Amino acid sequence: MTSEAAAVAAPPADKQTITYRDKRYTTVKEGLAHILVPEPSADDKKRSADGQGVQQVFYNPIQQFNRDLTVLAIKAFGRERVECKKASGRARNERYAEKKRKRKEENGKTDVDRPTKSPKLAEDGAAVAPTNGETAAPADVEIQNETDKDPAAPKDQDQETEPAAADGSGAAADAKAADEVAEKPKTPFTILDALSASGLRALRYAHELPFVTSVTSNDLLLSAVEAIGLNVRHNKLEDKIKVVHDDALAHMYDVVTKDLRGRGKERTEKYDVIDLDPYGSAAPFLDAGVQAVRDDGGLLCVTCTDSGVWASNGYPEKCFSLYGGVPVKAFYSHEVGLRLILHAIEMAAAKYGLAMEPLLSLSIDFYVRVFVRIKKSPATVKYQGAKNMMVYTCDQGCGAFTTQPLMMNKRAPNKNGNGFFYKHGFAKATSSKTCDHCGYVLHVAGPMYAGRIHSPDFIQSILDDLPNASPEVYGTKERIKGMITTALEEVLSSPEELKAAEAHEEAMKTADRAEKKKLEAAARDAELAALDPYPFFFVPAKLSGTIHCAAPGERAMRGALVGLGYRVTRSHCKPGSIKTDAPWSIIWHVMREWVRQKAPVTEANIKEGSVGYRILRLGEKKEADVANPDESRPEKDEQEKMPEVVFDEELGRDADKRKLVRYQMNPRENWGPLNRALGH
Numbered sequence: 001m002t003s004e005a006a007a008v009a010a011p012p013a014d015k016q017t018i019t020y021r022d023k024r025y026t027t028v029k030e031g032l033a034h035i036l037v038p039e040p041s042a043d044d045k046k047r048s049a050d051g052q053g054v055q056q057v058f059y060n061p062i063q064q065f066n067r068d069l070t071v072l073a074i075k076a077f078g079r080e081r082v083e084c085k086k087a088s089g090r091a092r093n094e095r096y097a098e099k100k101r102k103r104k105e106e107n108g109k110t111d112v113d114r115p116t117k118s119p120k121l122a123e124d125g126a127a128v129a130p131t132n133g134e135t136a137a138p139a140d141v142e143i144q145n146e147t148d149k150d151p152a153a154p155k156d157q158d159q160e161t162e163p164a165a166a167d168g169s170g171a172a173a174d175a176k177a178a179d180e181v182a183e184k185p186k187t188p189f190t191i192l193d194a195l196s197a198s199g200l201r202a203l204r205y206a207h208e209l210p211f212v213t214s215v216t217s218n219d220l221l222l223s224a225v226e227a228i229g230l231n232v233r234h235n236k237l238e239d240k241i242k243v244v245h246d247d248a249l250a251h252m253y254d255v256v257t258k259d260l261r262g263r264g265k266e267r268t269e270k271y272d273v274i275d276l277d278p279y280g281s282a283a284p285f286l287d288a289g290v291q292a293v294r295d296d297g298g299l300l301c302v303t304c305t306d307s308g309v310w311a312s313n314g315y316p317e318k319c320f321s322l323y324g325g326v327p328v329k330a331f332y333s334h335e336v337g338l339r340l341i342l343h344a345i346e347m348a349a350a351k352y353g354l355a356m357e358p359l360l361s362l363s364i365d366f367y368v369r370v371f372v373r374i375k376k377s378p379a380t381v382k383y384q385g386a387k388n389m390m391v392y393t394c395d396q397g398c399g400a401f402t403t404q405p406l407m408m409n410k411r412a413p414n415k416n417g418n419g420f421f422y423k424h425g426f427a428k429a430t431s432s433k434t435c436d437h438c439g440y441v442l443h444v445a446g447p448m449y450a451g452r453i454h455s456p457d458f459i460q461s462i463l464d465d466l467p468n469a470s471p472e473v474y475g476t477k478e479r480i481k482g483m484i485t486t487a488l489e490e491v492l493s494s495p496e497e498l499k500a501a502e503a504h505e506e507a508m509k510t511a512d513r514a515e516k517k518k519l520e521a522a523a524r525d526a527e528l529a530a531l532d533p534y535p536f537f538f539v540p541a542k543l544s545g546t547i548h549c550a551a552p553g554e555r556a557m558r559g560a561l562v563g564l565g566y567r568v569t570r571s572h573c574k575p576g577s578i579k580t581d582a583p584w585s586i587i588w589h590v591m592r593e594w595v596r597q598k599a600p601v602t603e604a605n606i607k608e609g610s611v612g613y614r615i616l617r618l619g620e621k622k623e624a625d626v627a628n629p630d631e632s633r634p635e636k637d638e639q640e641k642m643p644e645v646v647f648d649e650e651l652g653r654d655a656d657k658r659k660l661v662r663y664q665m666n667p668r669e670n671w672g673p674l675n676r677a678l679g680h
Contacts, residue, residue: 012234020230027234028059031071031473033203035059035231059198065476065664066277066369067201070301071208072469072480073360073371074273076461077299078189081272082211084297085187191215191273192292194248194285199228199241201275206240208473216271218244218251248276252288270294277303283322283344290349290356295376299359302345305367310337313395328445329395332536334363334573335453336391338370339535342449343388345372355380360462361453362487363573365664371458382424383409383528389450389535392431397440397611398546400584401536402431406447409529419518422529437588438614450531452491459488482660486572489656490579494533500526537571537579543591547612550599552591552647554578559652560590560645568652575663588615593645 012034016027025036037059189211193202195218202217217228225245232241244251255269262268274293276282282289282302293300304310309319313329320326323344328336338361346356355377361370385407393401408427411420435442462484471477493501504523511519544551552560554576558568566582580587595601595616606612613619 012236030059030061030064030067030200030475031204032207033200033231034235035198035200035203036227036234037198038227059200062365065364065479066303066367067204068474068476069362069369069480069484070201070275071204072462072465072474073301073458074191074205074299075209076458076465077273077359077371077373078209078211080461081297081299082187082189085189089187187211188213188272190271191275192252192271193217193275193277194252194289195219195276195278196228197224199231199243201277202228202241203231203235203237206237207235212240214242215240216242216244216251218246218248220245220247248285249288252285252292256288256291268294271298273299273301275301277301279305281306281309281322282341286345286348290345290354290374291352293374295354295374297373297375300345300372300374302341302370302372303367304337304341307334307337307366307368310340310368311363325448326445328391328393328401328443330393330399330401331539331542331574331577332401332571334368335536335571336445336448338363338368338453338573339448339450340446341368341370342372342453343447345370346384346388346449349374350381350384353378353381355384357455358449358451358453359455359458360484360487362483364483370453380528383422385424386427386529387449387451387531388447389531390444390446391448392442393445394435394438394440395443397435398438398588398615399538399542400435400437400588402442403450403535404430405450405531411526411529420522420525422525437584438611440611450535452530452532454487454491456488456491459484463488479661479664482662483572485656485660486570486662489569490571492534492567492569492579492581494581497530497533534579534581537573537577538587539574539577540591541576543587544594544599547591547595547601547615548606549591549595549601552594552598553649555649555652556594556598556647557590557652559648559650560593561586562651563646563648564590564643570662572662589642590645592616594647597645598647 012027012029014027014029014034018025018027018036020036024039026039027034028037189209191202191205191209191212191214193199193205193215196202197219199217199219202215205212206215217232219225219228222245225243229243232238232243246254252274255271259268259270271293274289276285276289278285282304286302289300289302306322309315310323310327311333313327316326319340323340324347325340325343327333327340330336342356342358342361349356353376355375357373357375359371359373362368386405386409388406390404390406391401392404393399405427408425410423410425412423413420431442433442434440463481466477466481469477474480504519507519508516540554540557541551557578561568561578561580561582564582564586566580566586568578568580568582571577571579582590592615601612601616603616603618606616606618608619
């Protein structure tokens with residue numbers, strides 16, 4: 001074995017330095033994985049203006065939160081999915097045994113008389129495929145090139161030899177291989193890291209997810225694929241990670257093509273999980289992604305880092321071309337971005353009869369990360385029209401917004417009167433051309449997803465397992481806990497939903513078996529038709545800037561709304577945000593009371609006709625002073641009609657007394673997505 005091959009075969013360790021093919025690498029540890037980060041050459045330093053861009057191609061520590069979160073999310077998803085597969089396998093085994101028993105009775109033959117040709121089955125019913133070594137990453141970074149089966153580069157013969165067993169005996173190597181096969185999970189669970197770069201995600205999935213049987217690590221750049229192969233070999237994961245050199249779209253469509261040609265067969269090459277984490281927009285990969293993931297409830301993980309497109313008003317035409325919707329200019333633009341991306345995924349899936357269920361949707365730093373379940377269900381797709389909306393936003397005025405559903409899912413009784421079904425029809429228009437609160441012109445945004453963007457059950461399953469996660473492995477554990485707890489608190493049910501849930505619970509207590517099935521089916525239909533009743537948030541500091549007053553404290557504002565009988569929470573998208581079921585008329589009433597009680601403004605400094613002038617109704621006040629100087633004023637009469645506002649900070653305190661890291665502080669200077677990987 002050469003010294004270079006021995007270096008790669010050495011046990012991985014943090015901050016170790018090795019030389020391979022005349023290039024020096026430093027090992028960086030994240031989670032349980034180790035990646036080899038090349039030291040920049042003289043030419044690399046010349047190409048990198050700041051002297052650091054080349055390294056970030058291979059490793060960006062800012063994205064560790066994304067990777068930690070994804071591992072934990074797949075772990076929560078995978079536990080349930082593996083159990084479902086096992087149950088399905090047992091049911092399949094039972095069906096096979098029943099058929100075999102009936103055949104024996106019909107023919108009067110024993111197993112000896114009539115040998116069966118059925119495939120060998122594992123305990124969970126999955127067929128055991130013969131091992132042919134195709135999934136192992138070959139020695140010396142040998143690459144499977146989907147477009148060209150010949151190796152892309154000549155191999156050095158003395159580096160092709162794998163490290164021998166410690167005692168030099170073939171028997172020891174065979175015993176070790178047998179142990180490794182015995183330790184493999186029996187239920188197949190496959191993951192595609194479609195745009196793998198250094199392969200760090202694939203390494204972590206293979207190391208940290210106990211139920212994973214195979215991870216495919218794909219990249220278009222040959223240099224990246226060579227780096228992946230080197231990292232796979234260094235981490236001793238050749239048996240779990242398959243390295244592929246291909247265009248991500250071509251690879252996923254190839255999986256879809258094989259599945260279509262083999263339709264009707266029990267086995268499929270589609271993936272249980274597909275991770276799409278490109279540099280920029282994931283929009284070009286969505287169509288292939290929703291088809292290549294398993295349609296019986298597979299998980300699609302999507303990252304989009306082009307926030308300048310979906311969270312600003314600079315490129316509405318670009319946003320529409322990528323995501324099929326128009327963004328907003330508003331303080332809640334990042335949640336709009338989440339809903340635009342979910343809308344794009346949903347539209348990509350629906351044309352194939354695939355339904356999308358958002359499990360967790362987060363706006364993080366400079367990007368969004370969404371986890372959605374994909375399932376074949378043409379009946380569910382019918383609800384899609386009413387689960388998308390347009391938004392009328394007063395972006396140049398006070399910031400208020402109203403929503404307009406594209407369609408309507410209306411519950412109607414069956415003809416026989418023993419149940420309900422949903423009609424899918426047209427929606428009524430709900431908005432005027434100008435804002436009801438300040439009179440400014442409204443602008444249109446969307447269409448975008450109008451349903452829930454989180455699944456409380458899924459988030460809770462991550463939180464339940466979080467105490468078992470080692471902080472040494474998951475370095476961003478505390479931030480994950482804070483952010484997804486905030487996301488869980490975002491889910492506010494409408495009064496109608498709360499009432500229906502109570503009625504359902506009461507009915508289930510006294511229902512018999514048949515009635516319970518009907519009630520559960522009705523609850524599922526209601527969930528399919530449900531919209532997010534409070535899709536966006538507001539920021540008190542922004543509102544105070546509109547009316548030129550000192551900003552109310554978060555607790556004071558929350559306490560005022562709670563005192564009026566409304567519910568409040570916050571959004572994970574922005575610090576200082578408030579999500580509430582209070583209408584905008586009440587929010588502006590509270591802000592006017594804040595000015596009157598706590599933070600008076602100099603009215604002479606507020607320009608006539610401005611937004612603040614209209615919201616504070618200074619024009620009405622001036623007219624009343626001129627017309628009726630000695631009589632009561634209209635705004636005073638209106639204040640008497642509106643509910644009394646008390647800014648009770650104690651009432652606005654969080655019920656959860658834990659200190660949670662809900663929002664990330666800038667981790668270091670000049671942080672962000674860093675430079676795009678180059679093909680040199």
